[in-house]
Amino acid sequence: MKAAPGGARQRDRLQPKFARAVYAVVRHVPRGTVVTYGQVAAMLGHPRAARAVGTALSRLPRSLATRVPWQRVINSAGKISYKGDFFRPEIQRRLLEAEGVLFSDGERVNLKKYRWAGPSREKRVRLKVEL
DNA sequence: GTTCTGACTAGGA
DNA sequence: CTCCTAGCCAGAA
Numbered sequence: 001m002k003a004a005p006g007g008a009r010q011r012d013r014l015q016p017k018f019a020r021a022v023y024a025v026v027r028h029v030p031r032g033t034v035v036t037y038g039q040v041a042a043m044l045g046h047p048r049a050a051r052a053v054g055t056a057l058s059r060l061p062r063s064l065a066t067r068v069p070w071q072r073v074i075n076s077a078g079k080i081s082y083k084g085d086f087f088r089p090e091i092q093r094r095l096l097e098a099e100g101v102l103f104s105d106g107e108r109v110n111l112k113k114y115r116w117a118g119p120s121r122e123k124r125v126r127l128k129v130e131l
Numbered sequence: 132g133t134t135c136t137g138a139c140t141a142g143g144a
Numbered sequence: 145c146t147c148c149t150a151g152c153c154a155g156a157a
Contacts, residue, residue, distance in 0.1 A: 014141095016154070016155060018154055018155080037139050038139070046153080049139090049152075052152085052154040054137070056138090058137075058138050059155085062133085075138075075139065077140090081140075084138075100134075
């Protein structure tokens, strides 16, 4: 079956393709683990689009905040990058600690320990279909 | 079409 | 360690 052209167009107007792909990937990051912006970009096949991933997350609709674990995305230094005023840094940290991701050195997450390696081969296929 | 922006990042000072 | 820079990119204006 064919999807209604108008429907797809309307969806793209609400959320650009790349941004939707970012949300779809982040949705699969397991509880108690974290990923970096660059990692998400790489998983999408755009290894150099780390910055764009951050931009997309910054535009994450509040309505999706509960379904997309945005708190699990941090920068390559293991720190929280978000400095906005809606979901504040302390909120992000609290959410992570609540699921077992501990901070060392005051404000840093040990990526060696908590970084999510990514989906298995089979899941990668399923994920690609979702996008 | 062009220009500007920013939840990025690796590398140098 | 901190600070600054250039390169990068999708999205919005």
